[in-house]
Amino acid sequence: MTMQVAQVAEAMIIRGRNALVNVAGELLTESTPDTPYRKGELRAKRRVSPTGKGAKIRWTARHAGAQNAGQARGRVFKNYTTAGTGKEFVEKNFSE
Secondary structure (H helix, E strand, O other): OHHHHHHHHHHHHHHHHHHHHHHHHHHHHHHHHHOOOOOOHHHHOEEEEEOOOOEEEEEOOOOHHHHHHOEEOOEEOOOOOOOOOOOOHHHHHHOO
């Protein structure tokens, strides 16, 4: 009986992690319209990875951090090519 409880508990943990990965994927989908788009790299180079406690969302484009900050090496980005996008695109969707 104890072994079955352990197996059920493990299955529940796995399902919980999978649910968090799915939710993270949905958050990425919701963030797409707010993510700056010039050549599409920021929107294309991102991923959701499972972790020990849930899921991790990463933008893997080299310039993702600078774009989210709205500046790089003292240069402030002002002219985003796609309306409705801009700096702090990560915080805009994940702070709610």
